[in-house]
Amino acid sequence: MEECYEKKHIRSEVLNIALPVLVELFLGSLFGMVDMMMLGRIENSKIAAASIASVGITNQPLFIGLSLVQALNVGGTAMVARYIGSRKNDRIESVVKHVVLLNLILLVLPIFIIGIFFTEDIMSLLGAQQDAIMVGKNYFKVIMVGFIFQAFNLSIAAVLRGAGNTKTPMKINLRVNLINVVGNAVLIYGLLGFPKLGVVGAGISTCISHIVASIFLARHVLKKDDLIKVSLKTPLKYDKNIIYNLIKIGVPASLEQVAFRIGILLYVRMVASLGTVVYATHQICLNILSLTFTPGQAFGIAASSLVGKSLGADDLEGAEEYIKESRKIGSIISSTVAVIFFFFGGKIVGLYTKNPEIINEASTVLKIIAFVQPFQSSQLIIAGGLRGAGDTVWTLVATFLGVMVLRVILAYLFVRVLGMGLVGAWIATFVDQFVRWIVIYLRFRTNKWKYITIR
Template identity: 25%
Template sequence: MVVSQSAFALMVFTDRLFMSRIDALHIASALGGGVTFFVTISLFQGVISYATALAAQYMGAGQLAKCPRVVTQGVIMAAACQPLLLLLGWQAANLFEWMGHAPAQVALERQYFFVLLAGSFLALTKTCIASYFSGIARTRVVMISDVLGVLVNIPLTYALIFGVMGLPALGIQGAALGTVIATGFSVAVYALFYFNRVHRRRFSVMDSFHYDRGILQRYVRLGLPSGMEVFVGAATFNLFLLLFQSYGVNEGAAMAIVFNWDMLNYVPLIGMNIAVTSMIGRYVGAGDMTRTNHVISAAFLLAFGYSILLGTFFIVLREQLMNVFATPGEDFSTIVTLGSQMMIGLATYVLADAAILIASGVLRGAGDTRWLMITSMLIHVLMLVFQVYIIKVLAFGPMASWWAFVATLLALAAIYLWRLLGSRWRSPERLARVMAE
């Protein structure tokens, strides 16, 4: 799962690296358009990704035939939400202008956003089937499919951006189109594994293509809080990002570059989060919580070890890392100076990210999604209120806003760890309610 998520990080990283070869405006626009797209689909993606926990719980309970039915219900939801997604997307595209972005940046952000939105069904379908394979412990399938998708994406995106190999030069639209095509390719690879004869027979795949009210109700009951958590977290983060970009193009480019390096820590940890969700889910399904402490200890050891190494790397080489994205022939010194200061904050919160993702993976696998939703929504909304006050009312500079963001992540990590150390999430009565259809 770490390799799989790292492949995704590499794909986004190279997309923005290609954008930097045009100018800083394209880097900032790709970040704004990409994050806004994620916010638009995040509620549905958060619900559908709960397939990891559901499939793991059914597998732990020995009910293998119910595992692929989770996929069917997820694809039904992905198709059903398309009209609403288009409506939401049409309104979300106005955010760029409302946040005071320059007209040239707004035009680029909208182009990137709308191409990604056109491929939303493929993105949600991929999320569903990848979550399913993670839940049944076939994570090698996820790795192979995602890595192959990235190997298609990188050269294709380069060709579509700059117009090589006989393809038109589409600029920022080419970056988004390459992502959509690569997502479709990954779905096709997943389908090969899904309909493989051995897998098909073991899980009764061909009998799963029907509406299952019980599974869908569990999907909504447990997955909807998870989706709301993701949506509100992503929405408030996106609004913070757009607010920060109102400082100017240089500030927006600096943030885009810092978050690009942040993905080297955050996205692999999402792989750990998914793995932990799957393992805890299987123990919940089997009614055996005796080994959960071993899973938690191992996950924290791996996550903290990785984040400490990467945080040190971010501090020591912060200026060099910013200069990787320098546009040839342009003065990049202002962006490097600001970004280097922001990299110190990044190195500060990488351990908080590790704690948040491991703790939330455990709690999500155990079905404690309502608590996660309420806590995450409250902290993220407070963060956005503080950011509006800092940026628009007090008119403080970008570093004040940045350190307030860092403090929010540290506080969220402390609250998640407090919940994890308690015993309410693992009580037998609550776990029995989680498994009820």
């Protein structure tokens, strides 16, 4: 009876943290899909395809920046969770300030400057065709401004989630995503007397939504939150222990993201070389794939927070149970999504475009995506738990082997050598996800992650 109660309690805690994140990420991905559909419905089909392709290409360097920010945030999440578990709440404010300022100085401002001054060079390097560069260069500049605020938002959300507060980021993100969708419609198509700006309008709307989110989040941590309290009157004092923890956890996480993004950039160049229409098809598939990441990411965040708190309280068995329960629920959800994609892929792609060539090829890719789902979800959730424990070295190993080595080599073989086109590129993605799952799962089974310490 007691064991049954304990399992229900674990499930309840996992769901309390994961469900708000799941709703936030799912609706955020859905809004992103709507944005892409709006671009795909621009009257001139060539401009529509170039707009979609330019968004996909310009998002790659943006994602590099955001990934590095998130890597540093991993340390913030792990520390906040550990300090709460060990009742050292007085250290949390210093963690928040260190994470935000280090992100701004070391990552955000340098990436912003490079993005603004080398826009066309970056797009060309990524394999963008001239039509995509002409349509997308101003969009790139606008989203780089939004990147400053988006990075701040990610840092604050990370420490809130470390404390188990996932409802606040959810509520704020849902509001600003709604603002973004309405703003996109108005500025892309020139509604309500506004100019018709196309893809640049989408960038402006996105930038405004990030600024609004920053205002909401800053107001929350300055005035409202019980655990994450920040005072502008209290001066930041350099804390070598926090810096040590951020380096110990954040450096492998940063290298993981660098390996991931370099691998993805090489992969994207191969896909982009197939032409603008094929790349637009690929971008639509990625946009739909983003929806399938949500269960793994949501339950990975839940596992990260709960594992950190458990290890902070020296509850090693509880930490393992939280990972197992998170993986179980997340896998059920992702498998359901896989079935939908396998049987109804064509109808989903039809929401983006009327081009029969794109619909046919993207439908085939969605069937491959369906098979990816169980492995993708499981490795995302277990990896989230390992990061909550501060074990970021093995997630680095898995990503380097899966993305940098296997995905890139196999994509080259399938796309360039065997001429399998876009389908070949996505088969390489399946192999990558499967291998990453094996590495992460084997690391989890060793139990060595339970004994990683932080200062």
